[in-house]
Amino acid sequence: MTASASLEQAQPDRRPLKRLGLRVEPYLYSAPAVIIVATVMLVPLVIGMTYAFRDIRLLNPFSGGFVGLDNFRRLAADGDFYLALKNTVFWTAASVFFQFTLGLILALLLNRPFAGRGIAQALVFLPWAVPSFLSGLDWAWLFNPVVGPIPHWLTALGVMSQPENILSDPDLAMWGPIVANVWWGIPFFAITMLAALQSIPADIYEAASIDGAGPFERFRAITLPFLAPTIAIAVLLRTVWIANFADLIVVMTNGGPADRTQIVASYIFTTAFRRLDFGYASAIAMVLLVLLMIYSLLIVILRQTLLARA
Amino acid sequence: MAAIDIRAVDKSFQKLKVLHSVDLSIDKGEFIVLVGPSGCGKSTLLRMIAGLEEVTGGEIVIGGKRVNDLPPKERNLAMVFQSYALYPHMTVAGNMSYSLRLRKIAKEKIATAVAGAADILGLAPLVERRPRQLSGGQRQRVAMGRAIVREPQAFLWDEPLSNLDARLREQMRAEIKKLHRRLGATSIYVTHDQIEAMTLADRIVAMEAGTIQQIGSPEDLYERPANRFVAGFIGSPAMNFLDAQAAPANAGHARLVTEDGLTFEAIPGLELPSSRQLTIGIRPEHVLLGEAAGEGAKEATVDLVEPTGMGAIVHFRFADISHQAYHLGRASWRAGDSVKVALPTERLHLFDATDGRRLN
Numbered sequence: 236m237t238a239s240a241s242l243e244q245a246q247p248d249r250r251p252l253k254r255l256g257l258r259v260e261p262y263l264y265s266a267p268a269v270i271i272v273a274t275v276m277l278v279p280l281v282i283g284m285t286y287a288f289r290d291i292r293l294l295n296p297f298s299g300g301f302v303g304l305d306n307f308r309r310l311a312a313d314g315d316f317y318l319a320l321k322n323t324v325f326w327t328a329a330s331v332f333f334q335f336t337l338g339l340i341l342a343l344l345l346n347r348p349f350a351g352r353g354i355a356q357a358l359v360f361l362p363w364a365v366p367s368f369l370s371g372l373d374w375a376w377l378f379n380p381v382v383g384p385i386p387h388w389l390t391a392l393g394v395m396s397q398p399e400n401i402l403s404d405p406d407l408a409m410w411g412p413i414v415a416n417v418w419w420g421i422p423f424f425a426i427t428m429l430a431a432l433q434s435i436p437a438d439i440y441e442a443a444s445i446d447g448a449g450p451f452e453r454f455r456a457i458t459l460p461f462l463a464p465t466i467a468i469a470v471l472l473r474t475v476w477i478a479n480f481a482d483l484i485v486v487m488t489n490g491g492p493a494d495r496t497q498i499v500a501s502y503i504f505t506t507a508f509r510r511l512d513f514g515y516a517s518a519i520a521m522v523l524l525v526l527l528m529i530y531s532l533l534i535v536i537l538r539q540t541l542l543a544r545a
Numbered sequence: 546m547a548a549i550d551i552r553a554v555d556k557s558f559q560k561l562k563v564l565h566s567v568d569l570s571i572d573k574g575e576f577i578v579l580v581g582p583s584g585c586g587k588s589t590l591l592r593m594i595a596g597l598e599e600v601t602g603g604e605i606v607i608g609g610k611r612v613n614d615l616p617p618k619e620r621n622l623a624m625v626f627q628s629y630a631l632y633p634h635m636t637v638a639g640n641m642s643y644s645l646r647l648r649k650i651a652k653e654k655i656a657t658a659v660a661g662a663a664d665i666l667g668l669a670p671l672v673e674r675r676p677r678q679l680s681g682g683q684r685q686r687v688a689m690g691r692a693i694v695r696e697p698q699a700f701l702w703d704e705p706l707s708n709l710d711a712r713l714r715e716q717m718r719a720e721i722k723k724l725h726r727r728l729g730a731t732s733i734y735v736t737h738d739q740i741e742a743m744t745l746a747d748r749i750v751a752m753e754a755g756t757i758q759q760i761g762s763p764e765d766l767y768e769r770p771a772n773r774f775v776a777g778f779i780g781s782p783a784m785n786f787l788d789a790q791a792a793p794a795n796a797g798h799a800r801l802v803t804e805d806g807l808t809f810e811a812i813p814g815l816e817l818p819s820s821r822q823l824t825i826g827i828r829p830e831h832v833l834l835g836e837a838a839g840e841g842a843k844e845a846t847v848d849l850v851e852p853t854g855m856g857a858i859v860h861f862r863f864a865d866i867s868h869q870a871y872h873l874g875r876a877s878w879r880a881g882d883s884v885k886v887a888l889p890t891e892r893l894h895l896f897d898a899t900d901g902r903r904l905n
Contacts, residue, residue: 441617442630460634
């Protein structure tokens with residue numbers, strides 16, 4: 236290979252057509268993928284972004300004109316938006332925290348050998364395979380005292396004074412979709428963490444136990460440093476994903492009661508497809524996009540500094 | 546530093562029994578090498594001493610204290626792993642000081658200990674590096690450094706040189722020996738390499754199939770192997786074996802006749818019932834070739850000559866069985882040549898044909 240490569244360098248091919256062919260070859264191969272991504276993603280994205288600067292209301296035939304930054308001015312003064320933003324932070328933080336913590340514990344349990352581990356691993360993955368829409372409906376029913384057992388159990392345990400639907404309690408409603416989301420999202424963390432755990436060489440743990448480290452110290456000094464890069468990436472992905480994830484909320488509470496479970500993503504959905512105000516929805520979406528990009532950038536920088544230190 | 550006693554130790558993994566009643570007594574400061582083929586149980590025994598594997602039966606006593614149920618961290622042993630098992634996210638100094646930091650030893654003391662170990666191992670300029678920035682030999686040294694900073698009861702070595710190339714392995718072997726001379730610490734060293742076993746050991750423990758075949762000094766194992774397994778395992782190139790039968794005795798001394806019709810007259814001091822089946826062993830370096838074979842030598846055909854520089858390994862063939870001779874100096878024979886071969890009687894090892902134990 237090296238011999239022929241140096242030969243080509245020494246005697247450049249004189250046929251221009253062949254030279255051109257070689258030069259464009261990689262672009263030709265990647266063209267189908269690039270064209271698909273551009274037509275179904277990039278073009279709609281740009282068109283959608285232009286909506287943010289126009290007045291587009293489906294039910295108003297006279298709308299469609301360019302309005303400059305009007306949509307953003309309206310947004311800056313929109314109390315519902317700020318409530319949704321606050322709810323998004325709570326929804327995302329609580330969901331990611333519990334998904335990660337429980338997923339990691341599950342991964343640690345699945346990482347030690349026991350009889351039936353293969354089946355347990357397959358079962359753990361199962362919630363992931365349930366469509367989010369279905370799991371939202373399921374959980375909504377589980378929380379409903381007419382058909383679901385959870386309120387009755389909570390009452391029997393003394394957590395609740397009487398079996399009520401927490402989804403209709405403004406102070407507790409957000410926990411409904413969060414519980415559903417945690418159940419649904421644990422497999423993602425469990426499987427990612429398990430894969431990372433299994434890549435840690437066993438003899439490093441053995442060396443540490445001979446060096447005098449107990450179980451907790453081994454977790455702190457070996458498991459966590461080994462998992463850190465994976466944790467950072469998984470948390471980043473999940474955070475962006477969950478902040479954008481409106482399915483469960485739309486299905487379970489539709490943002491209510493009194494907008495107490497309205498997150499930005501579900502607010503965009505409602506604005507666009509219920510109120511049919513596409514211009515305003517697009518403006519909200521752009522703000523969310525910018526916020527998530529800033530967040531991702533911060534996490535990537537954090538990860539790079541952590542990796543550089545390691 | 547401590548003596549270690551292994552008393553009737555058994556080990557099973559589920560139904561598979563891998564160690565059968567192993568007894569071994571190790572003195573303070575002794576360098577013991579466990580040697581044997583893969584799967585003979587040597588690593589398992591080492592890991593049981595370290596506390597990484599549970600003891601199924603019998604007991605392990607370190608420094609007079611039964612340790613069967615103690616976790617590794619309470620046994621105060623140091624271990625060097627084949628893969629080195631360095632902590633990749635810690636510096637060289639961090640790796641070496643980890644055990645001391647866990648024991649909450651004063652910072653100045655740790656610094657002195659690490660600097661001392663780094664000095665002994667020639668790691669002083671590298672202490673701020675991380676394992677992935679080091680070569681294989683340097684990582685090996687860090688693993689040794691991690692062991693020697695702590696003044697443990699004993700050092701356990703699990704095939705520490707297997708991942709190094711041949712030259713580096715020789716060099717590190719010599720360093721381990723010097724280190725042992727300097728520290729005088731009790732050491733148990735597992736290897737499948739009989740050269741490492743011969744060069745390092747005060748005493749070698751040869752193991753096969755979960756049992757100890759022989760315990761003795763390297764010279765013992767080489768000169769008087771207790772059975773056919775040890776005879777075949779120790780020594781390179783390996784010992785030649787010939788099947789033979791005892792012939793009617795001659796003045797009280799045994800006479801042996803091999804399959805290919807070789808006769809050995811008068812093995813001194815050995816009496817055997819006539820027609821007993823046995824195996825004759827002779828080391829390649831004791832086989833005499835050509836001129837040296839002298840009178841009464843047999844003719845054999847040269848199969849192959851492998852020059853080693855210092856000498857040559859000559860493969861020759863009696864009847865249809867191939868044997869090897871180690872000829873010091875230059876070998877002038879070529880494949881297909883006929884060569885005179887003599888097997889001196891006083892160099893023969895005799896083993897029982899059925900159970901393999903030594904007879905002479």
